[in-house]
Every structure is written in structure tokens, then in C-alpha cells.
Amino acid sequence: MNILVVGGAGYIGSHMVKMLAKAGHDVVVLDNLSTGFRSAVKYGELVVGDLADIHLLEGLFAKHSFDGVMHFAANSLVGESVDYPSKYYRNNVSNTLNLLDVMVRHDVRHFIFSSTAATFGEPDYTPIDEAHPQRPINPYGASKLMVERILKDYATAYGLNSVCLRYFNACGADPEGDLGENHDPETHLIPLILQAASGRREAITVFGRDYATADGSCVRDYIHIQDLCSAHLLALEHLITGAGQGALAFNLGNGAGYSVQQVIEVVKRVVAEDGCELVVKEGERRAGDPAILVADATQARAVLGWQPFYDDLETIIRHAWAWELRDKALLS
């Protein structure tokens, strides 16, 4: 198949490009390199450009005959979205509309969308299944939910078939060590802890110890990037074979929650093997953090046949640690 990966120079997109290429598909990456990296695109053709550029999109779709589109491009910092909502609605919603409209004009009807647990807001219950109400509490989550809504209307009106995959906490790195997580600024827990362990940061700060959880720190569902990508491949096949039609959505996580403290303990164990230690500091709660977010991914397993392979937190951390050591060595 010939697949367009929008945002393929970013963390999740770059791993997806590799998996698609390894599975024998042709890949074109469209990325404006705003938060992604040219060096992360190791397979296929990279077109540097912006989703806001409708002429570029028209040219791209006229030149290639795409079988499907995977859309990872977005701004995704919760705090920034509260301060600059315009940026989020423009990039995550308006620019996505540009993409969807050009797809409809060129009769490309298979679309996989990166959605998020942030569309649920404060959970009423956990694990969170697809029936859980979606009440986002920040513009980032709201922008993603708007696209989910748009996709329902585009399925009805234009026959555009789509799968929204709502990731919980994406983490880990390519098991072969070719790719890993690079965000600037980095805000995600696991890479921050590893940077503290490797000496790139002074310490890791735990944001709040007074949550209603076993040890007082927040609980999250950490899912390996390879398992996220395998779900995308299955979702694409589900659409292309015609098994899935309309606008579908699945929650993606391992269904197991780990507290910030538990993640720190696993990291300490792994990095001690390399003689590294970790300084842990206590901090205030970060605004907008729910106490517990854990996915119920029963639907993804039942409908897509998805099976996470790297569902053990220690393996996830080992892969991310290998990437951190490589990255640090490159920088020094």
C-alpha cells in the first residue's frame, strides 16, 4: 500500500514509518519539522511542508495515489493549549480539515487519527472504555474531540472511513535502537526521569503526593510505542479490507496503571546496572492532572485483534534507557 504519514518526523510517527516500511508499504512523510526531526525519517520520502498549505496538499495527492493516511501531526502540550488555544484549534482542527477535504477531493477514504485519553477529561470510572463520556478539560483534548466529531460527519456525508486511536501514555523506543523519544521541551515523565538518571537533568520532580492512589502519586497506563504502532497497522488493514466502515474509535493502553513512584522505582533498578543514580524531588500538583488514567482496550483487542507485546514496564524503560544513553553520547 501507499501510505501518507503526516507528522512522520515526530516521536510516534517516525516509529510508524519504520513499521510500515518493514511491512513492505510505500511511505510518504509530510512534516513541517516544527517539533519533529529530519533525522527521524529513516524510510520513505520526506516532504517538508505544512498542513496549512492547501496547494502543497493538492500537489501531493495529485502526484501520489495514496491508499490511506495516518495523521500524527498536532500540537500536544496541555499547558500550552490553555495559554494559546488559537494555536491548538488552528493546527489540530483547521489544518486537519484541510487534510480531510483534500482526501475527499482525491477519493482517498481511509484515515487513521491520533486521538488521546485527554478527550475524556476527569474520569468517572477506570479503566476507561469507549462508552465513557468525553468531557475534555483543556483545549488540547477539546481540539482532538472536535476532530473525532468531524470524522463522524465526514463518514456519513462523504464515506470517509476512519479509526481514531486514543492513546494513553505513549513511551518506550524502537527495540532495535534506531529511533526514540525526542521532544523539545520534554514534558513526559519517563524521558524526564531517564534524563535525570543520565545526568542531563539534575533531578526528577514528583508532581503531587496527595492524590487518592496507593502511594499518593498519579497513576497512568504506559504503552510501548511499538504496540501503539502495531494497532495502527491493524486499524489500517481493518479499513482497507472493508471490515471496518464509518468512524470508529478505540482506546489504547495496557490496562495496567503505574504510579509515578512505581515508575521511578523501576527506572532506579534499570539504571543502577549502568552505575547511575537518581535524585527525586517533591513538587506541587500539576494543574489538570487526573489522579488515575487507565485504559480498557478490550474493544481494540476484540475488533482489531490487537495484542500488546511489550506490556511490561521494565522492558519499556530498558528500551527508552538505551535511547537516552545513545542520545546523551551523541550530544557530548
Ligand SMILES: NC(=O)c1ccc[n+]([C@@H]2O[C@H](COP(=O)([O-])OP(=O)(O)OC[C@H]3O[C@@H](n4cnc5c(N)ncnc54)[C@H](O)[C@@H]3O)[C@@H](O)[C@H]2O)c1
Ligand atoms: N506522546 C503521547 O503520549 C501522546 C498521547 C496521546 C496522543 N498523542 C498524539 O499523537 C500524535 C503524535 O505525538 P508525538 O508525541 O509523536 O508528537 P511530536 O510532536 O513528536 O510529533 C508531531 C509531528 O507533527 C509535525 N507537525 C505538527 N504540526 C504540523 C503541521 N501543521 N504540518 C506538518 N507537520 C506538522 C511535527 O513537526 C512533528 O514531527 C499527536 O497528534 C499527539 O497529540 C500523543
Ligand SMILES: O=c1ccn([C@@H]2O[C@H](COP(=O)(O)OP(=O)(O)O[C@H]3O[C@H](CO)[C@@H](O)[C@H](O)[C@H]3O)[C@@H](O)[C@H]2O)c(=O)[nH]1
Ligand atoms: O516531571 C514530571 C512529569 C510528569 N509527572 C507526572 O507523571 C505523570 C505522567 O505525565 P506525562 O508523561 O506528562 O503524561 P500525561 O500528562 O499523562 O499526558 C500524556 O498522556 C495523555 C493521555 O493520557 C496524552 O493526552 C498526552 O498527550 C500525553 O502527554 C503525570 O501524573 C504527571 O503529573 C511528574 O510527576 N513529574
